[in-house]
Amino acid sequence: MIDKLEMFIALAKEEHFGRAAASLGITQPSLSAGIKQLEEQLGVQLVFRGSRYGGLTPEGQTALDWARKIVSDTRQLREEMRATRHGLSGQLRIAVIPTALTWAARLSARFAEKHPNVRFTILSRTSVEILSMLENLDIDAGLSYLDNEPMGRVSSVPLYEETYMLVCNEASPFATRDAVEWGALDGQNLCLLTPDMQNRRIINGNLASAGITPQAMVESNSTVVLVAHVVSGDWLTVLPGDIARFLAGGKPLRLVPLITPDTGRAQGHAVGLIAPYREPHTPVLSALLDEARRISEVKGRLRS
Structure with a gap:
C-alpha cells in the first residue's frame, strides 16, 4: 500500500495526473x-474525477494527512534499520533560502566530516516553497527564517542572526561611510531580490519604515546576479552580511552596515534549520539537528 500512498501524495501535490505520474517516473x-x-482498499472515493483532476474529496483530505504520516513513518523505519546495519548513510534533502546558502555549505561540510556515507542534495528555494516541500515530504529539512512569517509545527535550531549590508562599488559615494541609514537609499539605483523572497519582504519593510516606497530597477532570485550588477555598473544592492562577504570577496566592492536611525544598530532576523516536528526524528536527521546546535551562533533558543 505504501507505493499507492506515495502516488496519492504526488497527485495531491501536483493536482494533475500527468504531472504526478511524471514526478514518480511512471x-x-x-x-x-x-x-x-x-x-478500493480504503472503501472511499479520494479524488473527484471528470475529464481531468477535480480535487480531493473530504475523505481524500483526511486520507492525505494519514498518507503523509504513514509514508514518513515508513521512511523513518527504513532509515533506522539501515543505521542499525551500516551506521548513518543515505541522502539528506535540504532546501535553503538563497541568502543562507553559505550556512548550508558550512553545515553539510561539518556533518560530512563525521558521517561520510551521507549524501546531500541542497536546493535554493523561497521560504514559502520550503514549508510546502516539508509538508509534501519532498525534503527532509530546510534553512529558513524563524521569526518573520508563520511556519506551523516544526522543530527548529536557530543558527544566526541575519543583518543587512549595503553592497556598493568601491567608487560609490557610500563606499567610505561607516554605516548607512535605510532612508539614504531613497532614489538610489537599486537591484534587489524578487518580491517572492522573504528577504525582499524584510527589506521592503525596512525601507517602508524609513518612509521610502521600495523600488528596484532590477529584480532577480539570484544573489549572484545582484552582485554582478553592482560590479559592472552604478548599482546598489542589499544583502545579509554572510552571503555579502562571500560574494564580494576579491571584487571591487564595499560592504556598509545598514542601520535604523532610532537605534543606530542593524536589525536582525533569526535564520535556522527547520524539520518536520516529530519525536523521534530519523537517525540521520537527528544527527543533522545536533550538528546545527553545535555550530549555532544563537544559543538557548531551540523551538519546536
Missing part, C-alpha cells in the same frame, strides 16, 4: 490504476 495509466486500487 505512466499516467499506472498512476490512475494505483489511485483506484487505493480507493
Whole structure:
C-alpha cells in the first residue's frame, strides 16, 4: 500500500495526473490504476474525477494527512534499520533560502566530516516553497527564517542572526561611510531580490519604515546576479552580511552596515534549520539537528 500512498501524495501535490505520474517516473495509466486500487482498499472515493483532476474529496483530505504520516513513518523505519546495519548513510534533502546558502555549505561540510556515507542534495528555494516541500515530504529539512512569517509545527535550531549590508562599488559615494541609514537609499539605483523572497519582504519593510516606497530597477532570485550588477555598473544592492562577504570577496566592492536611525544598530532576523516536528526524528536527521546546535551562533533558543 505504501507505493499507492506515495502516488496519492504526488497527485495531491501536483493536482494533475500527468504531472504526478511524471514526478514518480511512471505512466499516467499506472498512476490512475494505483489511485483506484487505493480507493478500493480504503472503501472511499479520494479524488473527484471528470475529464481531468477535480480535487480531493473530504475523505481524500483526511486520507492525505494519514498518507503523509504513514509514508514518513515508513521512511523513518527504513532509515533506522539501515543505521542499525551500516551506521548513518543515505541522502539528506535540504532546501535553503538563497541568502543562507553559505550556512548550508558550512553545515553539510561539518556533518560530512563525521558521517561520510551521507549524501546531500541542497536546493535554493523561497521560504514559502520550503514549508510546502516539508509538508509534501519532498525534503527532509530546510534553512529558513524563524521569526518573520508563520511556519506551523516544526522543530527548529536557530543558527544566526541575519543583518543587512549595503553592497556598493568601491567608487560609490557610500563606499567610505561607516554605516548607512535605510532612508539614504531613497532614489538610489537599486537591484534587489524578487518580491517572492522573504528577504525582499524584510527589506521592503525596512525601507517602508524609513518612509521610502521600495523600488528596484532590477529584480532577480539570484544573489549572484545582484552582485554582478553592482560590479559592472552604478548599482546598489542589499544583502545579509554572510552571503555579502562571500560574494564580494576579491571584487571591487564595499560592504556598509545598514542601520535604523532610532537605534543606530542593524536589525536582525533569526535564520535556522527547520524539520518536520516529530519525536523521534530519523537517525540521520537527528544527527543533522545536533550538528546545527553545535555550530549555532544563537544559543538557548531551540523551538519546536
